[in-house]
Amino acid sequence: MxxxxxxxxxxxxxxxxxxxxxxxxxxxxxxxxxxxxxxxxxxxxxxxxxxxxxxxxxxxxxxEAKEAPAVPAAEEESGAAEEELVAVITAAVAAASEKPASSFRVVSFRRAGRS
Amino acid sequence: MLETLKNFWESTGLAIAAADPETLIKYLIMYVIIGILLYLAIVRKFEPMLLLPIAFGMLLANIPGQELIHTELFFVDHPDYGQILQEGGLIDMLYLGVKLGIYPSLIFMGIGAMTDFSPMIANPKSLMLGAAAQLGVFVSYAGAVFLGFSAAAAAAIAIIGGADGPTAILVTKELAPVLLGAIAIAAYSYMALIPMIQPPIMKLVTTKKERAIKMTALRKVSKKELILFPIIVTGVVCLILPSAAPLIGFLMLGNLFNVTGVVDRLSKTAQNELINIVTICLGVSVGATANAESFLSLPTVCIILLGLAAFCFSTLGGLLGGKLMCRLTGGRINPLIGSAGVSAVPMAARVSQIVGQKEDPSNFLLMHAMGPNVAGVIGSAIAAGWFLSCFG
CATH class of the missing domain: 1.20.5 (Single alpha-helices involved in coiled-coils or other helix-helix interfaces)
Structure with missing residues (x-):
């Protein structure tokens, strides 16, 4: 034992x-x-x-890499905030399109509405 | 009537436990341990998918008088499967999947179907971080041998450092089945504790400047690469280490299901229903091997300490590999991704991301850390194959 x-x-x-x-x-x-x-x-x-x-x-x-649906940048975000936003948009596009984040690149973005 | 009541009382677990005070104390200690594991799984949500069935399996195995599992039928050199089928209980039948090495391979198939190897294919250097992070496996092997464990038992304990539950279970059931419960519980508990174990070591080994390094975006990986990768890795690894085939072969089969896109139903089954069913059977049956007699012993204490050492040294190995690569590439690799080489997908990669982001909130290391993270799965399977080829 x-x-x-x-x-x-x-x-x-x-x-x-x-x-x-x-x-x-x-x-x-x-x-x-x-x-x-x-x-x-x-x-x-x-x-x-x-x-x-x-x-x-x-x-x-x-x-050229396949790009995510994007429109010309109308306004600039600065530094860390912009990079964070790009990461969020990349994750959202990847989730919506069911494709890996490495398969596209976010080149520009702009605010769609101001409410 | 009194005779009937007396017979009934004698058949209860309470009477069996009360008959021997020493046994009763052991059971009570086991219930405290089971309570802690259930608390960690349910309240703290630490690896609940496995800790919950493991803890419940322990509970079932530690009810005096239960006839669900008979570990003595399995923990012999040549188990008599005919006897097991005739005399075994429910968990004996489930445990056959562990004993015959079926569950770990099926779980690896599910993991393969869920894993995206593209960060590693895009940055193949990360494979070396996955290799460096196996340091803890071999350091704890040395520690276990020095403590007086047999070489085979030392190998089973050491593989905890691979931070991969199914791998640890496969190696242990082959090399030291009597330690299965303790090793499985240690492996899954430490995997759950990775967010607490790794960050202090990461901060100790790396400088502020290194932690803030931003890495360039990974290249896109083509579908041809994704399809060829599992086939070639299976060929290469299994030719060199045939004993790694049950893990690497099934990991890559699951991945091939996923990346080809032609067998969606198989892929979805492997990564959902099949892995879930197997996880239940594996968890309950592995937990049930941890009975009071075998679990409350000096080896268990040693396993817990050696397992912690294995995790720490694996983290250290990955970080040192990361620092070396950082130097060799002129500061283009953030050494923090090295700690993700300990496997434990994706928790270790998340820890790299969190620690990196604490230094610089705009730093996104997650995808870069996934490379060494999945490389760690392959690395620990190779280490397991090595041990099995030595002692299996």
Whole structure:
């Protein structure tokens, strides 16, 4: 029976000495971390190739990004307020059109009514 | 009549609990823990989708005399499935989905269908942040080995640092099933506590100037890229680490359902009904493995401490990776997005956004942080595959 006072039960405890523990840490932890980094780096390399191929293809097909319905800017907002507004508009257009926010760009906006 | 009443009393949970004061105390402690978990899920809304069924599963498993689950049938080297089917209770049947590794893969399929990988494809450097944020997994492995856990149990505990519930469950059920309840509860509790765990480390490791860095808009990702990505990642990762196939394979299958747009019904099922049903079965059955006998023990205390260390070191690893990238790119990467590499989608990315915005309210890091965030899911699945290939 496992109680609060008992040490680890047999099935999850080890009798490794210090050198065996260090070997286990090297073989599993350090090599494992390197494996994760190498596999992720391979995927990174593949995605970079993707970017070169498809980025160029896209540039030839459509030189300009698809823009959200927008009208010429009539008035300027300044600094932080304007950027916040752009973020809000981007989120609203993405939600309404059910398209990712990365698929369009808000280039200008103006107030529609003044009530 | 008295005999009937006596027999009835002896069959009740109250009589069974009262027969042994030591057992009664254990049950009472478990009820306090269950109460705290239910409070966190219902009142504080911390990961309620999983903490609620897990806590309720714990409650069911800690009723004296219940016949719903028999963990002793599962926690052996070679479970007798015939015996389980004949003698098992309701939760024994549900637990078969955990034991056979079905639920984590199906949940990963749903996550894949819900995940937009385009921020990562647009900025593939973020993959390295997802890799760096696995630091905590391997640091806590070392810690667990030093504390005296077996290598397999240490691996199961360490994967808590991947901040991914299904991954932790898959690895634990394979390597240290007796720890499943404690590890699952630690993993989901810490995921819920990410908004409290990460910000102090983020502020400690980064400078004010670094936190205020604004990143340029991400490029648009074509549909061809989105479709090729899951197919190629499955091929690459599963060829190198076949043991990661149950996670990566199903994650990418779900994503392929979504991005192709030709199987909308499958995609919607994977990300709604299926994942919801599986979450209920997984939560209840995993929670039910946390009975008083196995849960109230020294290993559980160690798991809770090592899990916290794993989360902290994973956050640190991601941030250090972010700082390195910031240097290498001449200050174009905000290191705060590195902490999102701990997986826990999308909460970790939201934390990056919130901490960045506190420094500069006009800074929007969310989409940039989603890259390392989804990369973290892949990274933790690779780490899990590594452990399974070593000890599985």
């Amino acid at each position: 496992i109680t609060v006072l008992s040490l680890f039960p047999e099935e999850i405890s080890s009798s490794m000495n210090l050198s065996e523990k260090l070997a286990s840490i090297f073989n599993t932890a350090i090599i494992g971390f390197l494996v994760v980094i190498v596999v992720m780096a391979i995927i990174w390399a593949i995605l970079e190739i993707f970017g070169r191929i498809f980025g160029k293809e896209k540039a030839e097909d459509a030189p």
